[in-house]
Amino acid sequence: MLKKMMVVAAAVTAVFSSTAAFAAGTLKIGGLFAVTGPASFLGEPEKKTLEMLVKDANEKGGIAGMKLEAVIYDTAGDATKAVQLATKLIKDDKVSVIVGPSTTGESMAVIPVAEREKIPLISCAAGIKITEPVKKWVFKTPANDHVAAEKILDYMAKHKQKNIALLTVTDGFGSSGREQIKALAAQKGFKVVADEVYGPKDTDMTAQLTKIRGIKPDAVICWGTNPGPAVITKNVKQLGLKIPLYMSHGVASKKYIELAGADAAEGVVLPAGKLAVYDVLPKSDAQAKLLKEYDAAYRKAYGAEASTFGGYAYDAFLLIANAVKKTGSSAPEKLRDGIEQASKLVSVSGVFSMSAKDHNGLDLSAFEIVRVTKGDWQLVK
Structure with a gap:
């Protein structure tokens, strides 16, 4: 009997606790x-x-x-x-x-x-x-975005890639990234040898990439969000460009790989949040x-x-x-x-x-x- 009373009391307490939980409003x-x-x-x-x-x-x-x-x-x-x-x-x-x-x-x-x-x-x-x-x-x-840009440039410096071609989208995200990369490049001793842009709705960037190919930079940095970067990745593959391609954190999801195609995207490097690679992080990592x-x-x-x-x-x-x-x-x-x-x-x-x-x-x-x-x-x- 006592056990039964305790169960009932616990149930009643749970109900009132649940009700009281929202007593402070919404x-x-x-x-x-x-x-x-x-x-x-x-x-x-x-x-x-x-x-x-x-x-x-x-x-x-x-x-x-x-x-x-x-x-x-x-x-x-x-x-x-x-x-x-x-x-x-x-x-x-x-x-x-x-x-x-x-x-x-x-x-x-x-x-x-x-x-x-x-x-x-x-x-x-x-x-x-x-x-x-x-x-x-x-x-x-x-x-x-300057944090992401600095992460890319630090990596490029380790690989002695100093002459950069930029290909950025003409929206708020792309314009800001372009501004940050150029400022950091000047500070860190990089040279921007090509500065090309594309529109958010553009569906082919081979013209810009052909100009970049003629300049022969050490690497290309593309700054934008899909679908543009995926199109550029495909165009790079179609043109047979062997120049290293970097993307911004704006494409750090599997959707980018899906849109560009795994074959075309192979080897592309970018800064990404740790969620993308959490399964290989050390257990000591705070996140x-x-x-x-x-x-x-x-x-x-x-x-x-x-x-x-x-x-x-x-x-x-x-x-x-x-x-x-x-x-x-x-x-x-x-x-x-x-x-x-x-x-x-x-x-x-x-x-x-x-x-x-x-x-x-x-x-x-x-x-x-x-x-x-x-x-x-x-x-x-």
């Missing part, structure tokens, strides 16, 4: 992702990751007694639409924080809205201008355990491997959760302060240490150099 998280359109390879895993994390957190009782609610809109990669939806999230949906947008151009367009309305924005795009100069209400989770758990959870939820891009939303969620735990509040001002105070926060993209002077909080350790080998990523040591 935290509304806005999401702006390019779920459809050319940048869907970024936005789709970001959306799925945020939804997965919110669901999991609620099943465990929320965060600091708060239930979580994700209000997510598809921007289709359009900056004008992103601004309209950001306004809707703030004015109509009353969110306390926004995760996204997926691209640099969208993020730059949305920043004035976040700053004016005093709502923290955690961008999932890499352009350095998103957070430099520092803006009070704006943060981002991908490492700055190894979390990366393994994220990939396993994503595979269980969606039947596909987790991507670096989905990881940007994962990082944003962790920054928000960490801020809630620090401040015990869902108020935008408190969340902003908590995000800025993140220190040594282990996540997918790296170990974040934010400050009033740094709203990205990542350094060179956020990337590993990888090479496409037999249709997969190989860690370059």
Whole structure:
């Protein structure tokens, strides 16, 4: 009888504990992702990751007694639409924080809205201008593009590749990367011998590559997000170019290899987040355990491997959760302060240490150099 009473009491306690878990109210998280359109390879895993994390957190009782609610809109990669939806999230949906947008151009367009309305924005795009100069209400989770550029140039220096040909896309991400590479190249003693560009919707870059072939650089650096880089990779193969080809972190997902074709992509080198090669990281690596758990959870939820891009939303969620735990509040001002105070926060993209002077909080350790080998990523040591 006593045992039965104890079981009933435990059940009642569980019910009341579950109810009490959400006694502190609801935290509304806005999401702006390019779920459809050319940048869907970024936005789709970001959306799925945020939804997965919110669901999991609620099943465990929320965060600091708060239930979580994700209000997510598809921007289709359009900056004008992103601004309209950001306004809707703030004015109509009353969110306390926004995760996204997926691209640099969208993020730059949305920043004035976040700053004016005093709502923290955690961008999932890499352009350095998103957070430099520092803006009070704006943060981002991908490492700055100058970090990726420096990682490439340091690797090239080891291989005595000093004459560089650039081939960059004419959008926000490409323009920022081009600017950072040229500045760093000048500082580090490299020479940019060709500076070619292509449009986001261009479907053939053989003209630019033919010009580059005539100049005979030591290597080509392509900066963009798919499908352009995949097209360029195919064009390099078609032209029979033997010049080493480097890509930016903007293509650090298996989608790039799939679009370019494993044969054409063979040997391409790029900086990538550790998620791409987590299975060969030493167990002592601070991120190894979390990366393994994220990939396993994503595979269980969606039947596909987790991507670096989905990881940007994962990082944003962790920054928000960490801020809630620090401040015990869902108020935008408190969340902003908590995000800025993140220190040594282990996540997918790296170990974040934010400050009033740094709203990205990542350094060179956020990337590993990888090479496409037999249709997969190989860690370059």
